[in-house]
Amino acid sequence: MTNSILINNGRIIDPSQKMDSIGSLLIVNGRIAWVGDNNDKLPASDYGILDAKGLIICPGFIDMHCHLRQPGFEEKETISSGSRAAAKGGFTTICCMPNTNPPLDSQGMIDYIKVTATNEGATRVLPIGCISRARAGKELVEMGELAEAGVIGFSDDGEPVKSSRLMRQAMEYSLAFGLPIIEHCEDTLLSENGQMNEGIIATKLGLCGIPNAAEENIVSRDIALAELTGARLHVAHVSTRGSVELLRRAKEKDLNITAEVTPHHLTLTEDRVINYDTNAKVNPPLRTEKDVETLIAALKEGVIDIIVTDHAPHTDNDKLCEFALAPFGMSVFETAISSLLKLVHQKQIDIKLLISKLTAEPAKIIGNNFGKLGTLTVGETADITILNPDIEWVVDVNRFVSKGKNNPLNGEKFKGKVMATIHNGKFTYRDDSIKPRAKV
Amino acid sequence: MRTIQQEKRVSLDGKRGIPIDSVWQHKHILDLDDFTPAEIELVMQTTDAMHEILSRPIKKVPALRGKSLVTLFYEPSTRTRSSFDLAAKNLSADVINLAASTSSVLKGECLVDTLETLEALGTDIIIMRHPHSGSPYVAARHVKAHIINAGDGWHAHPTQALLDLYTIRQHKSKFKDLKVTIIGDIKHSRVARSNIWGLTKMGARVKLCCPFTLLPMGLDKSHGNFPDIEVEPNIDRALKGADVAMALRLQLERQQSGLLPSLREYTKMYQLTEEKLAHAKDDVIVLHPGPVNEDIEISSSVVHGPRSLINQQVKNGVAVRMALLYLLSGGTH
Numbered sequence: 085m086t087n088s089i090l091i092n093n094g095r096i097i098d099p100s101q102k103m104d105s106i107g108s109l110l111i112v113n114g115r116i117a118w119v120g121d122n123n124d125k126l127p128a129s130d131y132g133i134l135d136a137k138g139l140i141i142c143p144g145f146i147d148m149h150c151h152l153r154q155p156g157f158e159e160k161e162t163i164s165s166g167s168r169a170a171a172k173g174g175f176t177t178i179c180c181m182p183n184t185n186p187p188l189d190s191q192g193m194i195d196y197i198k199v200t201a202t203n204e205g206a207t208r209v210l211p212i213g214c215i216s217r218a219r220a221g222k223e224l225v226e227m228g229e230l231a232e233a234g235v236i237g238f239s240d241d242g243e244p245v246k247s248s249r250l251m252r253q254a255m256e257y258s259l260a261f262g263l264p265i266i267e268h269c270e271d272t273l274l275s276e277n278g279q280m281n282e283g284i285i286a287t288k289l290g291l292c293g294i295p296n297a298a299e300e301n302i303v304s305r306d307i308a309l310a311e312l313t314g315a316r317l318h319v320a321h322v323s324t325r326g327s328v329e330l331l332r333r334a335k336e337k338d339l340n341i342t343a344e345v346t347p348h349h350l351t352l353t354e355d356r357v358i359n360y361d362t363n364a365k366v367n368p369p370l371r372t373e374k375d376v377e378t379l380i381a382a383l384k385e386g387v388i389d390i391i392v393t394d395h396a397p398h399t400d401n402d403k404l405c406e407f408a409l410a411p412f413g414m415s416v417f418e419t420a421i422s423s424l425l426k427l428v429h430q431k432q433i434d435i436k437l438l439i440s441k442l443t444a445e446p447a448k449i450i451g452n453n454f455g456k457l458g459t460l461t462v463g464e465t466a467d468i469t470i471l472n473p474d475i476e477w478v479v480d481v482n483r484f485v486s487k488g489k490n491n492p493l494n495g496e497k498f499k500g501k502v503m504a505t506i507h508n509g510k511f512t513y514r515d516d517s518i519k520p521r522a523k524v
Numbered sequence: 525m526r527t528i529q530q531e532k533r534v535s536l537d538g539k540r541g542i543p544i545d546s547v548w549q550h551k552h553i554l555d556l557d558d559f560t561p562a563e564i565e566l567v568m569q570t571t572d573a574m575h576e577i578l579s580r581p582i583k584k585v586p587a588l589r590g591k592s593l594v595t596l597f598y599e600p601s602t603r604t605r606s607s608f609d610l611a612a613k614n615l616s617a618d619v620i621n622l623a624a625s626t627s628s629v630l631k632g633e634c635l636v637d638t639l640e641t642l643e644a645l646g647t648d649i650i651i652m653r654h655p656h657s658g659s660p661y662v663a664a665r666h667v668k669a670h671i672i673n674a675g676d677g678w679h680a681h682p683t684q685a686l687l688d689l690y691t692i693r694q695h696k697s698k699f700k701d702l703k704v705t706i707i708g709d710i711k712h713s714r715v716a717r718s719n720i721w722g723l724t725k726m727g728a729r730v731k732l733c734c735p736f737t738l739l740p741m742g743l744d745k746s747h748g749n750f751p752d753i754e755v756e757p758n759i760d761r762a763l764k765g766a767d768v769a770m771a772l773r774l775q776l777e778r779q780q781s782g783l784l785p786s787l788r789e790y791t792k793m794y795q796l797t798e799e800k801l802a803h804a805k806d807d808v809i810v811l812h813p814g815p816v817n818e819d820i821e822i823s824s825s826v827v828h829g830p831r832s833l834i835n836q837q838v839k840n841g842v843a844v845r846m847a848l849l850y851l852l853s854g855g856t857h
Contacts, residue, residue, distance in 0.1 A: 284742030288557070288750045290657035290679025290717060293741055358749075360658035404636055404666075406656035408677070 087509070088112045088128050089520055091470065094136030098143055099440035100447065100459035109141055111466040114509030119462060134520040136470060139503060142439045143458045144176025144467030145421070146446040149241070149266075149320060149344060149392035151413070152178075152209070154200065156185025161397040161487045163197065164204040166417070169486035170395070171512035173417040174442075174502035176467035177208040177457055179450070182219070183242040189214035189225045194233035206512040208467075210454060212266060215240045215254045221247055224254055231261040236450050239266035241320060244302050246272060251306065255315030264316040264342065264449065269302035269327070270294075270368070279408055281354040281369040289360065291407065294369050296324035303327045307334040310341055318449065319343040321394050323368035325378035332387045342389040342449050345379050347420045350391070350427065352376075356492050362403040362410035364492040366396070380432055383441060390449065391441040393420045397488020415488030419479055421471070423493065425500035428473070435473065466509040470518070473500040548851050552664045552671040555680035556721040564689065564726060570847035571690050571840070577614065578843055587850050588617035593649040594642050597674070598624040601653055603814055603838055604674050604684070608651050611845035617649070635659060636666055643667045649852065652676075657714075670852045678712050684813050685718035687844040689726065691837050692768055695809050699726035705762050705804075707733040707796055708772030708821050711740045711783075715813040716772060724751035731755070733762035734794065737783040759793065759800055766804040770811040771796045771822040787820065796822040801831065809833050 091109045096119065098104075107121035110128060118127050147170065153161040161169075163180075170178045180197065182188030188197065194211050201209035213235035214225050219242070227238060238258060244267060245251040251267075258265055275298040280286050282293025303319055307330060310317040319331065322345050334341050348366060353373055356364035364370060382388040396413025403410050416423075421442075427433045447458030456464045479496050481489040505513040547566045556564070577585055593612045595605055605621070612619045622642075629638060635654075642650060649670045652660050657677030664671045675681040689699075696702055704723050710716045710732050723730050731754045732739065739755060746752050756762040763769060774790065784790050801808060810822075810831045818824045826832060 282741050284745075284747045284750050287740035287742050288717075290677050290714060292678075295741075360661045401634075404662075405634060406654070406662060407658045408656040 087114070088117070088131035089134060090123075090126070090131045091134045091136050091141055091468070092123070094139045094141040094470070096141045096460065097436055097439050098443075098460040099436055100143065100444040101461060103460070104436055109460065109468070111468075111506070111509045114466055116460055116462050116464055116466050119460060131523055132520040133523055134504070134518065138472065138474075140435070140471040140473055141460075142469050142471065143443040143460050144469050144505060144507060145174045145442040146177040146450070146458050147175050147393050147395070148179045148236070148390060148446045148449065150178050150180055150395040150417070151183065151397065152180040153397060154184060155196070159399050159487070160402070162204075163200045163209060164206075165485065165487050166395070166397070167201065167205040167207040167209060168512070169417040169484065171206040171505045171507065172485050172502065173393070173419075174421050174469040174471065174505050175207055175417065176469070176505060176507040176512070177210060179210045179212050179236050181212055181239060181241040182214045187214050187219050188212070188235075189217050189219070191226070191229045191233045194230060194235060198234060207507055208454065210234070210236045210450065212237050212239050212241070214238065215245055215265065216250065219243060221245055221250060224250070224257055227257055227261060231263055234453070235263065236453075237264040237266045237318060239268065239320065241266065241268045244268050244270045244272065248305060248309070252309050252313060255309055255313040255317070259313065259315050262316070262451075264318040266318045266320050267302065267306050268320050269299050269306065271298045271301040274298035274301065278369070279365065280357045281371050283354060283372065285354045285357060289357065291357075296326050296371070296375070299324050299368055300326040300330060303330050307331075307339065307341065310334070310339050311337065314340065316340045317342075321346050321349065321368055321392070322379065322382075322388055323349045323371050323375060325375050328378050328382040328387055331382070332385075335387060343387070344390045344392045345383060345388045346392060346394045347416060347423045348414060350376065350379055350383070351423045352492070360407045361492055362405070362407055363414065363490045363494070365407065365410050365412055366414050367412035380427065384433060384437060389441070390446045391424065391438075393417055395486070397486050398490045399487070400489060403490045413490065414492065415484065415486045415490045417486055418484050419491055419493050419498070422477070422498035422501050425473055426498065429499055466506055468506040469502060470504040471500065472503045475499070475501055477501055550852065552660070553682050553848055553852065554660050554664060554671065554673045556682045556685055556718050556725065559722070559725060561725050564686070564722060567686055567844065567847055567851065568690055568693055570851055571843045574843040574846040574850070577846070583614050584616060585614070586616045588612065588615040588853055591617045591648045591853060592620070592646060593617045593651065593849070594620045594622055594647045595651045595674070596622045596638070596642070597653045598629065599653050599655050599675070601674070603841060604653065607838070607841040608674060608845050611842050611849055614842070614846055615849055617849070635662060639663050639667045643669060649849065672848065672852070675714055677714065678717070679714050680718045681714040681813075682718050682722075683841070683845055683848060684715050685722040686848070687837055687841045688719055688770070688811055688813070689722050690840050690844050691811060691833050692809070694836070694840075695833070696767060699723070699728045702728040702767045703731065703765055704728050704768040704770065705731045705733055705766040706770045706772065707759060707762065707794060709738045709774050709778060710734050710772070711738045712775065712778070713772050719770065720751055720753060724753070729754070731762050731766070733757065733759050735784065735790070738778070760803050763800055763803040766808055768809055768811065769796060769801060769804055773813065773815060774817060774821045776817070791820055795820065796826055798823065798825055798829070801826065811837060814838065
């Protein structure tokens with residue numbers, strides 16, 4: 085077999101080209117060489133064939149928000165294990181948050197991530213740099229140098245930038261590099277000691293609640309600062325209906341603001357915490373049915389631009405403890421697309437919209453500094469995800485590639501999963517049932 | 525064929541009691557939210573039987589002989605712990621008392637490891653108090669022993685609520701439509717939460733009275749997840765027509781954390797006094813889970829007055845806990 089492979093006769097969905105048709109796609113030497121519906125016109129004669137009948141062929145997914153834990157927390161995840169888990173989840177580009185130890189606040193650290201990812205990664209790994217040195221919220225990182233080193237934006241994720249003045253300075257200073265400030269919006273005075281969504285479930289469980297207002301306060305502040313400075317603001321993991329309302333108004337003013345939402349905030353509610361399931365402990369917390377409905381509507385409306393995983397792996401021991409002592413976060417690379425496809429099967433969102441929020445839309449936010457991402461355009465790098473939207477499977481965290489087994493969906497039945505992922509023309513994940521054959 | 529002798533019954537006095545098997549469904553006692561009214565009634569009746577034992581000159585029966593029981597306390601406690609200790613000893617169990625302050629917990633041992641150690645030692649029943657809500661649920665999922673929650677964070681204190689119910693039952697003819705007013709720091713109170721479950725399950729009408737900073741969220745609407753209760757911030761109105769007034773301990777640090785402007789104002793507005801009790805029914809009874817801050821949440825004169833059942837509650841605590849240990853262990857003797 086040569087370096088060529090034909091993905092034959094699938095449903096090709098590429099929102100970047102407004103494409104949705106049955107056809108085939110030829111990869112030659114790591115690039116997309118041809119896309120069409122008539123194999124007689126193929127520009128090559130020697131290639132392997134992957135039969136994609138009944139499958140969806142789309143651009144490789146882009147995750148603009150995940151935690152790979154390396155360096156510092158390699159027992160939870162590494163760039164190698166995390167990127168392989170991402171590949172299994174259909175991702176070909178992932179952006180890692182800088183809350184490592186040491187944090188990604190210097191050129192040397194960014195280089196370390198890039199080198200490690202090149203050597204060991206199964207996906208493209210694009211680092212996000214800190215906003216403040218050591219994520220301490222006191223002074224800015226050397227943004228210019230980090231921009232040059234190849235970060236896609238700046239964030240102190242895990243923590244908000246508490247000082248409004250520092251946030252203003254970060255926004256102003258970042259303007260010169262055209263990169264977004266990605267904010268974890270949380271008023272930590274309002275969320276202090278909080279373990280889950282504030283409301284009747286927290287009351288029943290005797291857990292300290294985190295009110296919606298804790299998020300909305302900082303969303304509101306940051307929108308005001310974005311308006312003041314003209315900077316690019318990207319609001320991380322939106323979880324409340326109030327935030328959606330604030331974002332809608334900001335977007336009506338044509339501010340330079342984008343926003344993201346996670347699969348779990350789109351599909352799960354605070355009820356998951358009943359029985360003190362520490363795997364359902366996540367920040368921002370799972371909210372209510374009303375919030376979930378509003379988030380789905382906001383995704384359709386475009387108020388929320390993209391879907392990110394916020395993959396946050398932890399060890400079993402981290403989570404096997406008192407609820408209040410358990411860390412926040414879920415390991416979701418390997419369930420993200422399946423839980424999102426549930427929304428498609430329930431006819432809450434369209435498959436094309438879903439794919440767009442995982443491909444073309446995040447590509448727009450990241451820009452073209454790293455090549456043209458999130459597209460099946462001929463001539464571009466072959467980053468491709470192949471889905472079977474109808475296959476049924478049951479989540480078994482023990483079969484996760486990720487080191488983090490902390491996922492509240494264990495044992496749940498889903499319809500639809502990733503069958504294969506191709507990055508730079510090579511398989512980075514392939515379901516056992518997918519076997520390319522030689523052309524006869 | 526089943527004979528009466530084979531049936532498990534509460535029959536310590538040799539008389540025919542109520543059958544346990546058909547009513548009692550609990551392996552653990554974590555909270556009252558999953559108790560049926562019939563189970564609560566069974567606890568009450570079993571407690572009656574235990575009272576009889578406590579009135580004997582030798583207060584000891586062999587019901588738990590050969591069983592080992594550990595009290596695992598991560599928080600200080602006088603009455604709950606000594607009450608469980610006594611209850612277990614009266615039933616002839618072997619008791620080990622573990623306090624976090626004198627155990628490997630101080631060396632950083634995590635909860636699950638401690639529980640596994642107790643399991644390896646062959647512990648049958650673990651009685652657990654913990655500052656974090658939900659910790660007994662971790663224990664119940666993780667070890668084979670029976671777990672009794674002796675208070676977890678803000679969440680639950682089911683044995684306290686059961687002894688409160690028992691104390692009320694000694695003085696009131698029925699729970700149905702009984703008006704119970706709970707006054708004080710509801711938000712941080714496991715006693716209030718468990719009492720809300722227990723009382724409402726038995727048909728009582730619960731009213732909460734506190735400043736809104738001490739009220740948990742979400743009670744304004746009707747939910748499937750929590751009983752419907754009334755909230756009345758004015759203590760005079762809250763006590764109007766009450767059959768039972770229950771004052772809760774105010775942790776003095778609540779004022780420091782900004783939830784109250786001053787203890788002075790709290791005392792003035794929410795202290796349970798003779799004057800405020802005048803709004804309640806003439807035969808109102810007064811409960812407090814203890815320890816009491818006299819003249820903060822409740823006046824000295826009420827604590828020591830004729831309506832106060834505070835010492836009665838402590839006394840009933842032993843009998844209720846004997847009943848629960850007996851029921852948990854299968855009630856076979």
